[in-house]
Every structure is written in structure tokens, then in C-alpha cells.
Amino acid sequence: MRKNQHTRADQTRDRILRAAIREFSEHGLAGARTSAIASAARVNKALLYYYFRDKEALYTAALEEVAGKVAGDAIAVLDLGCSPGERVLRFALQHFDRNLSHHGFQSLMQQEMVRFRTGQSHAMRIIAKNAFEPMWDRALGLVHEGIGSGELCNVDPMQMMYAALGANVFYFLSAPMVRLVTSSDPLEPGPMAERRTAAIEYLGQTIFTDRRRGARLARTVLAAMPIPANAIPERKTA
């Protein structure tokens, strides 16, 4: 079960996968160029087909890699030792931070949702079962537990999740438009940090039965989880 052997081959495969994630997230399946992936991975184009059956298999592999990592990180947070309510806050904040530091991942997922909805996608079923179902079950169970113990308000867990995660997705999705329409740039460190704080505080004030406790936990969580560095900076090509 060794996943990351230090052999040269595995390093190469990994380079290809990373390059693929980037290319696909920026251009979609159809728009991505295999030659671009190859050169970004500093590899000959034919080598892509040595490691992966075809373009779509590479795309699927990229998707699974991303989904696996996202779900794995999330589950680690969901299994923390603190109270259910605090874990929900941490979960939401982690989701925000993932958008911030790896928003290529999020683009990839979003594009795949569109692709799947229009009825072309085998990958989705697989990553749903392997990655997202375990995560989702845990998240909903957690909210359930929090409601049971009286910590969280008694609302449909699903609806709570939409509120918690939707605002994050929308913030990053609309950022380019907001930058053009207003004079400030939501992706600049200042506004970003403000929004990050606001999102968690808002959540703390709305999902807890004891608002005061919610506010305090929000502050705790924000203090415990620092703003991550932007791991994969955007390259402005055009």
C-alpha cells in the first residue's frame, strides 16, 4: 500500500498529475492541451500515454487525486476531539482556506459538476462513493450529534451545510466579477481576511443555540487556524 514511493517513476507520475490538475482546472477537459501538460511536467507527450490510457483517464486520475485529498483533509477535521459545533466551524473554515490556497481544486470540481449534470462523466460516481460519501456522512452525522446534545440549532443539517459552504464557494467564484464591478479586489489579503472572519463569525451566530458560545467558539477557531499561504499562485497567462 505504499502510495508515494521515492522511485523516479513515481515522482514523474506525480509531476504529470500535478501538471494535469492545473491544466484541467484552468481550461477544462476539452480546453486542456496534452502538450501543455507534458511540457509543464517537463516530460515528453508520449509519456502521458505510458502512465495513463488516454486524456480522459488522466483527467479522471486528476479528479480522483483532488477529491481524495480534499475528503481526506476534511475527514481529519471532522474527526477532531472537540465539540460537534466547533468541528463544524473548523470544517467550514477549512473549506474557505482550501478555496483560498488551492482554488484550482475547486475549479476542477465545479467544472466537473457541470460536465456531470449534462450527462458525460464516469469519474463522478467513483469519487462520490470513495471520497465524498464518507466525508458527507460524517459531516451530517456531526451536525446531528450537535443538535442532539443541544449545542446546535435544530435545523435540517443539509440546509445548514448549504449556508456554511455556499457562501465560501460563491465568494471565490464571484471574485473576478466583484473586482471589476466594485473598486476593491476580494482576493487581496485585506478583504480576504475580513471575509474569512465574517463568514465564520456569521456561522457561529446562526447555528448555535447559545449565540454567545457560538461567537466565542468562532474566535477560538479563527485563532487556532491561521490564514494559509497561497500555495498555488495564479499565473496570469494573458
Add this chain to the structure above:
Amino acid sequence: MRKNQHTRADQTRDRILRAAIREFSEHGLAGARTSAIASAARVNKALLYYYFRDKEALYTAALEEVAGKVAGDAIAVLDLGCSPGERVLRFALQHFDRNLSHHGFQSLMQQEMVRFRTGQSHAMRIIAKNAFEPMWDRALGLVHEGIGSGELCNVDPMQMMYAALGANVFYFLSAPMVRLVTSSDPLEPGPMAERRTAAIEYLGQTIFTDRRRGARLARTVLAAMPIPANAIPERKTA
């Protein structure tokens, strides 16, 4: 300023544009096939190039059409005679309904956001100025007014918008995944109607200073705006 002349030419142009919107929203700029657009519009391929310079110009035109319509509809709601708070609720509900009945539009916008963020897109600047800026200014002004009159809670209008619209976008975006992960389908009429109600009621309870008033207005708005028919049904191609 006659926009929709009844001449044959304008009808044809319109058919092309509609077909383009659909094709681009389902497959993206790169994935869309001009031949598919032509045949969907029941038109010869050469005619596309009679009306539009090239594929990208057609794409841009499709985007402008969508943006214009969205912003126009939204502004009509924002300029209604009722109180600012009620108009915000109507605005949010309209946004939900647009996702429901024209979610091709939303896909198109989402894809373009990704495209723009990675630095390829002239269209965005144009539609931001012409369509979204007027809409956005009005929406924010409205919230401001509502806060001024004491109807709405004194929170950053922008943050309120993220909460109001984000959950909607995320609901539809995640629907395919949720369908696979849970046993219920968010896009079925039942869950859909439930979510629609929940979203507006939630908003009513969180943005108004007088929660009771918010709840009442939410009911009013829900009663006044019926669930629209799914105007552009999905065709499952694969």
C-alpha cells in the same frame, strides 16, 4: 432601439444565439461544436459566420445576451415599489428561480468566471460594465437603504449578498454530487421546493432587525412568486 424585430433575419440570429447559449453552457467554449450549434439552430454552418465573426465572437455574444437578460430581470425586481427588505428577499428568490429554470445561464457564467480568472476573456469586462455594475450598485444601495431605515441588520451589504446568493449557487452546483452521495435528488420537485422555502425563510430570519417581520415578509414573497416551470429542460445526451 428595436431589439427584437420580427424580420426573418433577426429570428434566425436569435435562434443561433439560443442554440449557442445552450451548447456553450453544456460544453464550454473549447468543448462546444459549431456544427452542433448550427444544426440545433436548424441553420447552415456558414450562416454562423454570416452573423458572427468567429466562434469566440459568438461566445461573447451569447454571454452578453445572458448577462443582459439576467441583469435586466434583476433590476426590475430591485426597482419594485415595496420595502428594501422585501426587495432583497425577492431578489434572492428570483436568483434561486433563475438557477432552477435557466441553469444553463448560470453554468455559462460560472465557466466564464473560471476562464476569466485564468486570464483569458475580453467579454467579462464588457458585461461587468454594461450589465452587472448597474445591478450590483442597485442591490448594494438597496441593502444600504434598508439598514438606514432600520429594517435590515447593520452588517456589511456585501457579506449579506454572499450569504443570500451563495447558498443558491451551491445548492444547484452540488446537486449532482448530493444525488450520488445521499439517496435523495435535490433537483426533484419536492426537495427543490423545500429548499426554496428554507433559503428564503432563513434569509428572512437573519437579515431583518425584526425577525418576526422578516418571517412574515418571507411568507409574503414566497406566496407572491410561484415556482416557475423548468423552462429549459435538461437533455441527457450520454
Add this chain to the structure above:
DNA sequence: TTAGTTAGATTAACCGGTTAGTTAAAATGT
């Protein structure tokens, strides 16, 4: 008459995928 439209052939570029071959290192034989 003329703007709108079709049919279909054609071109040129692009791009996914293949092929045939190279290199390096590990495995094997002696």
C-alpha cells in the same frame, strides 16, 4: 432586386494518440 440562406467542397491548423526507437538501470547468467 437584394438580403438572407443553403449546400457542399475545401483548406489549414490543430491536437490526441501512436510508433519505433533510445537510454539507463536492474536482473541474470557464468
Add this chain to the structure above:
DNA sequence: ACATTTTAACTAACCGGTTAATCTAACTAA
């Protein structure tokens, strides 16, 4: 210990299909 064979990793060059876009010539409706 050294020669050899095998295997895995990798590359340069190319092929064939696809696709956007053009052109010509004719047809049709207002």
C-alpha cells in the same frame, strides 16, 4: 567479477482524424 539480457522509463517524429473557418454557386423569400 564481468558480460549479457531484460525491463522500465523515456523521447523524437509522425499520423490521421477533427474542427474552425472559407469559398463558390445556387436558391428563396420579401
